[in-house]
Amino acid sequence: MEKEKLLYISPIVVVTILIKYISTVKKNANPLFIIVLLMLIVLNYLAIYSFEKYFAIITLITCAYLVLYSVILKKYIYKFHLKRIISLSVIIGCLLVGYIIYSVIDLILSYIPEFTTLYVLLCAACLFIYAAISATIYLNNNYNNTVIILASCIxxxxxxxxxxxxxxxxxxRTFTVLILTSHFLSIYLFMKFISETNPEDKKDIDANYF
Known part of the structure; x- marks a missing residue:
């Protein structure tokens, strides 16, 4: 798919998700998520137009939307059940995410401007925090559809x-298609989770952990 076409297709997809979100939650729309979607329109345009030229700006916008994602999800962490968090599979998952982030940074450091290194490290930290919050929501299992936010995070x-x-x-080009598909899927699944999940509608499962 030509990049010129993607410049037009990308904002249409994001706007469609925005319309779907507003039509679902109506007056209860979270302004932070609307801001995220507007940021993603700008981010996608810059990334498609010239990823290398605008890499620093792209990285900073990515940091910003990951922070906003984390803030939005914070209210879904009802209680931190250490009993559910600490397990071999969780430790392996954390190590895997950390290794993936480290490997990507190590691979691209020689290709990016030196002044953007700090931005990349900041973005990696924001991504790790967002992943940790998403994993916590999934593992705490206080809601019926936590698998959606986990899929969005992945x-x-x-x-x-x-x-x-x-x-x-x-x-x-195949990677480009996969990247865009995963990108739009992550946005849609995030929207689906926050629009269909009320932070107050927790499952009554605390008694099992006293």
């Missing part, structure tokens, strides 16, 4: 991890 990690590799190290 798609976000894939998108952010593969994008710089595809642009700086090895460009492939």
């Amino acid at each position: 798609a976000t990690i894939f998108n952010i991890a593969i994008s710089p590799i595809n642009e700086f190290y090895f460009y492939n």
Whole structure:
């Protein structure tokens, strides 16, 4: 798919998600998520137009929307059940995410401007925090559809991890399609979770952990 076409398709997809979100929640729309969607329109345009030229701005916008994602999800962390969080599978998952982030940074450092290194590290930290919050919501299992936010998080990690590799190290059109698909899927799933999940509608499962 030509990048010129993507410049027009990308904002249409994001606006469609925005309309779907507003039509679902109506007056209860979270202004932070609307801001995120507007930021993503700008981010997508810059990334498609010239990823390398606007890499610093793209990285900063990515940091900003990950922070806003984390703030939006914070209210879904009802209680921190350490009993559910600490397990071998969780430790392995954290190490895997950390290794993926480290590997991507190590791979692209020689291809990016030196002054953007700090931005990349900041973005990596924001991504790790967002992943930790999403995983906590999933593992706490206080809601019926926590798997949705986990899927959104995985798609976000894939998108952010593969994008710089595809642009700086090895460009492939198939990767571009996969990146965009995972990107739009992550946004849609995030929207679906926050629009269908009321933070107050928690499952009554606390008694099992006293």
